Amino acid sequence: MSATNPTTAASAPAPHSHGAGELPISRIDVRGSFDVTAFPVPSGREEEWRFTPLRRLRGLHQDAAEGQEVSSDVTVEVTAADGVVAETVARTDSRLGTSFLPTDRISARAYASFTEATVLTVPKETEVAEPVTVKVTGHGPERPENRSFGHTLINVERHASATVVLDYSGSAVYADNVEVVLGDGARLTLISLQDWDRGAAHVSHQYDRIGRDATLRSFSVTLGGDLVRVSPSVRYDGPGGDAELRGLYYTGAGQHHEHRSLIDHNVSRTRSRADYKGALSGADAHAVWIGDVIIGEGTEGTDSYEHNHNLVLTDGTRVDSVPNLEIFTGEVEGAGHASASGRLDDVHLFYLQSRGIPADEARRLVIRGFFAEFINRIELPQLRQRISDEVEEKLAEHE
Template sequence: MGVEVKPVSTLSERASYDVADFAVPTGREEEWRFTPLRRLRGLHDGSAKADGKIVLEVDAAPEVTVETVDREDPRVGSGYVPTDRISAQAYSAFTTATVITVPREAVASAPTIVRLRGEDAGHAAYGHTTVIVEPFGKATIVLDHSGSATYADNVEFVVGEQAQLTVVSVQEWADDAVHVSHQHASLAKDAKFTGFNITLGGDLVRVRPSVSYRGPGGDAELNGVYFVDAGQHLEHRLLADHSVRNCRSRVDYRGALQGEDAHAVWIGDVVIRAEAEGTDTYELNRNLVLTDGTRVDSVPNLEILTGEVAGAGHASASGRLDEEHLFYLQARGIPADEAKRMVVRGYLNQIVQRIEIDELRERVEAKIDAELAL
């Protein structure tokens, strides 16, 4: 398939299934300037051979079907075209894809859990997952990543008319893991998508959630929590591409950093095209810096090509803990370390509490507590 050049926006100029249509990143490009390319283990330049393995297990709700298919299946790639070299490399290198389908008008009675476990970070693996929610369907999908891996994948969510999909992606990799992922939601008329990215592990994790609209009334909420430890690079690059009238997007990502050379990157791109009148969008990123020696890069971008919008805004803030909050707690007899943990928990739990799966929410809370105990 050939290359498509989008003249309207500079934020995502190129889309192609062909790796050759993307130059090897040098680190000088806007989309790669924060990513330490030397730590990608060749995922970006073609030197990472597809000789690794990710163990994939799916525990599906009874109403949901799960299939393993080859790349010739017409559903694979139907909702997303790669927009960078690693994404195109992952698309060209996977051997089988997982297709999850929620039938028309079906309401899943339980979450569908997709477990992806790496066993060897010394060998690269590539993957592809397609989730299709047919019109009026409703489901929750959990993508649970763990183990040691060098892994690149694409995940596409095709959400039908008046369908609802909630996705919780947990990156709880081992300390040596590298994961580069593009997660794209394509929303039909009056469709609702709620996404969570919970990134708590790995050496280098770069996740690119994006959303596009195929009909008016689409509604997307993109939420995220990340905790960055010493030496970790955790990067989230979001894009809400509004090309249809009367659609909505909300982005709320919150992070905490501690330890020498902990590096968090958050890029929030919103495009409102000329035909997308009535768009309502807002994006927010906040970071708590808990120790010296950390680095935060937080960049919100709005590109608005019509004056007829319902609302468009963004906010970004990075800083230390509020001394007044700590003083208030310590004045009531709470030790300084515990007061610090309470403030951070409360700050991150504003996102975590939105996860409606009790067991998963409690697991994330326990992981955050373990990070704070360090």
């Protein structure tokens, strides 16, 4: 836990660089901008980039060369349920970019570079029974240097409710921003599935604005890709807002999976939970979780907790798990964090084997149980089965 004097917050957009021995940057210092040039090209020494292998971003973080700015390697298909208005709009649509500011160079570049956006609107007091699916498919870059960019706006109006699935697959070098705006009393279940082919690189920012007494249940599942970096952030527009960010990742040989959550309790009487679970197996598998929670000055009644748990299944893997909690008030209902990374529990394995279950099957059962709570919370049977099947496939790769 750290406390920082908010009066010292910087006014420039994220120019920070920290060397050895310096304290990590306070997230309250970070300022956003739509101007790509406001953010220097990362060197890898910055706190916010030090875990990310920049060369594997394949230029998403750099200046765009001529002919690289727009690519048609990615298509977006929307399956909209009754009651949802789904639109494909030009980047000049006045609704875009009104609820957030990009907080790093890739996010700003993605906003400056997309040509069309997907806008989903759930009208006020509408309850949508069937899920809405936004399928983003990469068709393999025509040239290795191509990059693709996207933008999605999800607007759930006052006292409406819906479930939205963002389904990423195929192969691409892709960056996108997802704006989520919940009106007062709205409810949204958002499921983001990063199921890319092994050669893909994907950097996604999800900006969530939660209205008074609104509820967000967010699930992020990362299984594929060469490099995937997902950064959800939450801000509240009124008291009573409730956000749950849950993540599941299975990082295999050579994969880099990075999740960076930020929850800003900027108003009183808000609640949040962040719970990320991961497993790693195979040489050079690297998983990163950074969890930032800010409880703002003058707020009261905040209830927040964040947790990360990793299972290390083979040698040669790396886990970086960093929970951060910044509190600027003494009027807190609850705040805490926890992080644990380690191998399978020998006691659990011994218990199962002592009852005649072979070692390989006992191992599978423990890992299934580790992920089961997360998967069972997803109220879409077909998606639950798909995630379970893919976890089983990854388990089989390293038996």
